[in-house]
Amino acid sequence: MxxxxxxxxxxxxxxxxxxxxxxxxxxxxxxxxxxxxxxxxxxxxxxxxxxxxxxxxxxxxxxxxxxxxxxxxxxxxxxxxxxxxxxxxxxxxxxxxxxxxxxxxxPYAGPDAMAQVTDKGTFTSLCEQLGIPVPATVVLRAADGPAAAAGLTFPVVVKAASTTAYHAVDFVGKKKVDRADDVAELGQVLARIAAGGFGGDLLVQELVPGGDAEMAAVNLFFDADGVWRFAQFGRVLLEEHTPGALGNSVAQVTGVNAEAVEQARRLLEHVGWRGFANVDLKRDPRDGVYRFLEVNPRVGRSGYAVTASGHDISRMYVDAFVDGRPAEPLVSSAEHLFHVVPLPLVRRYVSRENSALVRRLARAGRATNPLMYRAERNPRRWANIAAAQLNQFRKFARYYPR
Structure with a gap:
């Protein structure tokens, strides 16, 4: 109610x-x-x-x-x-x-704190200073060419250090994240970005091996005084693979990973964070270590996993930033499946073990798609949602790597 x-x-x-x-x-x-x-x-x-x-x-x-x-x-x-x-x-x-x-x-942190973690180059350096694992990385400009990334082991991924700066440019072949399997391909990626007019910093980063199921996230919330109030670990089951949305989680299970939560909390406390943050990481199957990739300074769509698992984001904001109510810090241990694509599609593209997990949580009533809100009454809206859900099958058939 x-x-x-x-x-x-x-x-x-x-x-x-x-x-x-x-x-x-x-x-x-x-x-x-x-x-x-x-x-x-x-x-x-x-x-x-x-x-x-x-x-x-x-x-x-x-x-x-x-x-x-x-x-x-x-x-x-x-x-x-x-x-x-x-x-x-x-x-x-x-x-x-x-x-x-x-x-x-x-309800956000100040410009200095924001800059330290949302610029991926600065974020990587900060993690290294704090002893938080990150992939091997070189920061360069597209005009520098592939020689500037000497010393990295291929394959590598290429992404803009500043999402905001990259948002301001548009060109044919623009991707959220590029991949290069060798020096020649890296040169082609950098040339395309340079020709597109982006002159800002880029990260060239050694690719952490493994598929979608090695990805994870930590959601955290800090009050107006910078005191952390909530943290939750989520293990990704499936991601988007369309060029413009590569890496967006479409199915995630909340759970427990004390080390990842502690590292994420320590990172954000160090810069004086306020409000919500979503920290992306990936488990390296070679050593089992989660390597930190970036911080999203907001509630993304997967942030609804927090609410779905029993921890209301809206109440966190109102209590902390409107009413000023105190709250005891909480690390969630709830297990809940968040998804924005149909469950049959999730089960088609995940491992047999994760498919069984999806089925178990769905049968237990612990699976939530935020689009499926029973309070909605507009038939046209439901028709649009149905069309969008069906379109996911086409998108995955076209873009999911084999």
């Missing part, structure tokens, strides 16, 4: 599944509709009982973004507004322009 005690009106920037999952959480707990601002209308948030969806063109312009948030807050001046970004570049804009949003709760 929804709680009605605290008046809070969420404003969520971006119209992806993560934005919807966050809006659903606030609707379930507080009975409020989140105002979702996105550059285009998207099926993920359109027609939802939990969302007041508004198309605002030009959100990449900070002035327009600030104006849009302030306009929403001005509609209900007696209500507390809490603003969240569903993409790294949107979070970066909110942090940078926080002072221009008086009266709006912006």
């Amino acid at each position: 929804a709680e009605r005690g605290t008046p809070v009106r969420p404003i969520i920037l971006g119209g992806d599944i993560g934005a919807y999952a966050t809006a659903r959480t606030f609707h379930e707990t507080y009975g409020v509709r989140s105002v979702v601002l996105a550059g285009v209308a998207t099926w993920a948030v359109t027609g939802s009982v939990a969302v007041d969806h508004r198309v605002v063109t030009g959100l990449s312009d900070p002035d327009l973004l600030v104006a849009a948030v302030r306009d929403v807050a001005a509609e209900e001046p007696g209500t507390t507004h809490l603003v969240l970004g569903s993409a790294d570049w949107l979070v970066d804009a909110l942090v940078t322009h926080r002072d221009r949003l008086p009266g709006v709760v912006v």
Whole structure:
């Protein structure tokens, strides 16, 4: 049953599944509709009982973004507004322009802390200083050419150090993450990125072997004073493999890994974190060690795994950043399956052992797809969800590596 005690009106920037999952959480707990601002209308948030969806063109312009948030807050001046970004570049804009949003709760760390962990090059150096395992890495510019990565063992992956900076460029063949199996292929990747106009730092990183099931994440939450309140480990079963969404988790099981949680907490405490964070890591099958890959400074779509497993994200935000209520730190041990694709598809692409795990959790009622919200009543929305779920079979048939 929804709680009605605290008046809070969420404003969520971006119209992806993560934005919807966050809006659903606030609707379930507080009975409020989140105002979702996105550059285009998207099926993920359109027609939802939990969302007041508004198309605002030009959100990449900070002035327009600030104006849009302030306009929403001005509609209900007696209500507390809490603003969240569903993409790294949107979070970066909110942090940078926080002072221009008086009266709006912006539950994120400061610019210095944000820069230390969201720039992948700085993040890698910080992990090394703290004794946290990371893959062997070289930071370079595309124009430097493959010789600058001498000493690394192939295959390698190539990705922008700053997700925000990379978001600002668009070119044919752009991928979230590139792979190169030898020096010649690395040269081709760097040349394509340079020709596309991206001149920022790139990470060339030795590929940690293993498939989707070696991936994992740690979700953490810190209050407004930087005190950690919650942490949870999640083991990935299946990821997306389309070029633009490579690495996004589509099926994940929450569980326990004390060492990974402790390392992630120590990292974020060191920089003075605030709010939510999602830390990506990958287990190296050669030594069994989880190597840290990056920090996402927000609630992504897999963040709903926290809520689904019994730990309400919306209540965390309201208690910590709106009401200022104290809370005892908690490391979750709950086992729950989070998924955004149909379970038959998950079972098709995972190992026999993980397929049995999926079946067991589903039969026990411990499997949740955030899109399947029973409060939704719009037939067109359900038709769009059904079409999107069916389309996942086509996408995996085309892009999943064999």
